[in-house]
Amino acid sequence: MELFNSESKKIISDPINVNNPISLQVLGICSALAVTIRLDQAIIMTLAVVFVLCSSNVILSLIRNYIPTRVRIVIMLSVIASLVSVVDELLKAYLYDMSKQLSVFVGLIITNCIIMGRAEAFALKHGPSKAFLDGLGNSMGYGLIIIIVSFFRELFGAGTITLPDGGAGYVLWSIPDSWYAAGYENIGLLVLSPGAFIILGLVIWIQREFAGVEEDA
Amino acid sequence: MNFLRKIFEETGKYVEEGKPLSWAYPLWEAADTIFFSTNKQTSKGPHIRDNMDIKRTMFFVVIALIPCYAFGAYNIGYLNALAMDLERGLIGNTIFGLGYVIPILIATFVAGAICELTFAIIRKHEVNEGFLVSCALIPLTMPPDVPLWQVFIGTSFGIIIGKEIFGGVGTNIFNPALTSRAFMYFAFPTKISGDKVWAVGPDGYSGATALAIPANPTEYDTASNLFAANNQFDFSMINMFWGLIPGSIGETNKLFILFGAFFLIYCGIASWRIMVSSTLGLVFTALLFNLLNYLTVDGILQSGGTPNAMLTITPLQHILIGSFLFGTVFMATEPVTSSHTNTGRWIYGFLIGVLTVIIRSINPAYPEGVFLAILIMNMFAPLIDYYVVQANIKMRLSRNV
Numbered sequence: 001m002e003l004f005n006s007e008s009k010k011i012i013s014d015p016i017n018v019n020n021p022i023s024l025q026v027l028g029i030c031s032a033l034a035v036t037i038r039l040d041q042a043i044i045m046t047l048a049v050v051f052v053l054c055s056s057n058v059i060l061s062l063i064r065n066y067i068p069t070r071v072r073i074v075i076m077l078s079v080i081a082s083l084v085s086v087v088d089e090l091l092k093a094y095l096y097d098m099s100k101q102l103s104v105f106v107g108l109i110i111t112n113c114i115i116m117g118r119a120e121a122f123a124l125k126h127g128p129s130k131a132f133l134d135g136l137g138n139s140m141g142y143g144l145i146i147i148i149v150s151f152f153r154e155l156f157g158a159g160t161i162t163l164p165d166g167g168a169g170y171v172l173w174s175i176p177d178s179w180y181a182a183g184y185e186n187i188g189l190l191v192l193s194p195g196a197f198i199i200l201g202l203v204i205w206i207q208r209e210f211a212g213v214e215e216d217a
Numbered sequence: 218m219n220f221l222r223k224i225f226e227e228t229g230k231y232v233e234e235g236k237p238l239s240w241a242y243p244l245w246e247a248a249d250t251i252f253f254s255t256n257k258q259t260s261k262g263p264h265i266r267d268n269m270d271i272k273r274t275m276f277f278v279v280i281a282l283i284p285c286y287a288f289g290a291y292n293i294g295y296l297n298a299l300a301m302d303l304e305r306g307l308i309g310n311t312i313f314g315l316g317y318v319i320p321i322l323i324a325t326f327v328a329g330a331i332c333e334l335t336f337a338i339i340r341k342h343e344v345n346e347g348f349l350v351s352c353a354l355i356p357l358t359m360p361p362d363v364p365l366w367q368v369f370i371g372t373s374f375g376i377i378i379g380k381e382i383f384g385g386v387g388t389n390i391f392n393p394a395l396t397s398r399a400f401m402y403f404a405f406p407t408k409i410s411g412d413k414v415w416a417v418g419p420d421g422y423s424g425a426t427a428l429a430i431p432a433n434p435t436e437y438d439t440a441s442n443l444f445a446a447n448n449q450f451d452f453s454m455i456n457m458f459w460g461l462i463p464g465s466i467g468e469t470n471k472l473f474i475l476f477g478a479f480f481l482i483y484c485g486i487a488s489w490r491i492m493v494s495s496t497l498g499l500v501f502t503a504l505l506f507n508l509l510n511y512l513t514v515d516g517i518l519q520s521g522g523t524p525n526a527m528l529t530i531t532p533l534q535h536i537l538i539g540s541f542l543f544g545t546v547f548m549a550t551e552p553v554t555s556s557h558t559n560t561g562r563w564i565y566g567f568l569i570g571v572l573t574v575i576i577r578s579i580n581p582a583y584p585e586g587v588f589l590a591i592l593i594m595n596m597f598a599p600l601i602d603y604y605v606v607q608a609n610i611k612m613r614l615s616r617n618v
Contacts, residue, residue, distance in 0.1 A: 185367070185405055185408070194403070205382070
């Protein structure tokens with residue numbers, strides 16, 4: 001099979017746009033709310049999800065013919081959980097500050113509906129290369145949304161833009177003190193979880209508008 | 218009139234369907250119906266013909282708010298004169314206050330009009346006058362020294378998130394004015410958290426509001442004693458009734474709010490059931506808390522913990538401090554977001570009163586609970602209506618065996 005024929009392209013681009021796991025299917029919302037306070041957290045989270053989702057899709061797709069249907073959930077969970085543990089340990093080893101900030105939310109990737117959903121809906125029915133592309137597309141669709149949400153939350157909520165580095169994050173830009181002196185104030189609501197809901201809702205609204213999705217009346 | 222009619226007929230030709238300016242039809246329609254009643258006829262039932270359309274209803278609410286605006290402006294000037302040790306007189310104080318009220322009003326209306334017109338043009342619905350009332354209410358819930366850009370953002374949020382995303386006036390769940398108030402409260406807590414005095418004074422001028430005094434006392438005492446001990450402002454009952462205390466622009470003078478309430482009830486716009494039942498709910502809960510306080514401090518339930526002075530506020534004080542009256546008269550009775558059945562209105566109003574006292578007294582983080590109570594009950598209003606209607610159906614069925 002060719003890697004970049006039109007079907008593969010569709011597998012990878014659909015979840016980013018017209019079938020986005022967060023904004024269209026509304027899956028994986030919990031982590032999208034929890035780790036979007038700062039941009040660097042969202043970026044690291046995205047990388048972790050890309051790794052876990054691609055690997056779990058490929059592994060499950062490879063062994064799909066040997067999994068008895070009745071116990072598939074258990075097997076899927078154990079594969080995903082081992083991969084998440086690997087990510088967790090890697091973060092603790094090399095990005096300790098980040099791992100402390102993300103705290104339980106790395107471990108909670110296991111319960112992220114997107115990963116189980118893709119394993120169940122796609123990986124168990126397709127070959128490994130397609131499953132890999134599907135995992136890549138879905139995790140990037142997830143990442144795109146949480147990066148957008150966290151960008152706005154951090155910029156307007158805390159007044160900074162932070163990129164990940166080895167330590168506590170590299171502040172790319174922060175609102176200058178002269179703005180604060182002129183009366184500017186950060187919108188404290190965005191740092192709270194309801195702020196994430198509001199931004200996410202607006203992103204979903206705009207995305208559906210562009211993707212041309214019609215709500216059922 | 219003929220002259221006006223001619224103008225609208227001439228300009229109307231340019232915004233008909235198919236013409237290049239047809240996107241501006243909502244604007245034309247909005248201006249037209251200010252002067253003339255519409256000649257459009259409904260094509261489907263129900264056919265209700267009444268001159269009391271949304272535009273007129275909303276206009277009466279705006280009229281009822283004018284005294285609150287006038288007093289709000291005067292109060293800003295009065296408190297400023299008090300803080301600066303000045304003598305300015307009635308006119309001087311009002312003019313000084315208008316200098317703060319009018320910019321807020323303009324910021325609100327500009328933001329509201331931009332959002333409303335944008336949505337009217339994109340969604341191709343008619344410009345709805347509901348935003349006039351929302352925009353007239355928002356400045357009254359603001360502190361006088363609030364930055365105008367925050368008013369702008371708050372209003373846009375209230376109009377878009379509170380109303381337009383639900384489909385505009387008539388389909389919104391939450392009161393748009395309160396939505397923007399709640400947004401401002403959580404987004405910019407340093408400006409409007411409600412525990413510091415809202416008055417235009419010299420730099421660094423500050424103090425505790427009537428609600429914050431019993432919330433954070435230096436040592437426990439009854440609320441009445443704490444009010445009496447405060448020497449920055451005169452928090453006596455009669456002074457709180459006349460409204461010469463710091464607060465949001467429109468909420469301090471209870472007499473003018475009552476005047477607005479009677480006006481709205483007389484015109485048949487606001488529901489008296491909601492106003493009465495929410496007051497009942499407030500009195501009931503306040504008395505319950507007074508009893509609880511009596512039992513835990515002096516009575517049989519003494520625990521030895523620090524008593525909560527908020528529990529000692531009497532029902533009358535609850536009505537006079539903060540913006541309970543303003544909220545229940547102008548916000549809770551909003552016809553769209555309140556309950557629609559009469560039994561439902563009693564329940565809805567009563568629970569607003571109960572929640573107001575609970576949020577005020579039990580939760581130390583929120584000194585003012587009215588707007589949160591009304592928003593929560595807005596959410597439950599359709600549910601209350603549903604069960605009232607179902608109960609009625611069941612009752613009639615069982616009667617008819």
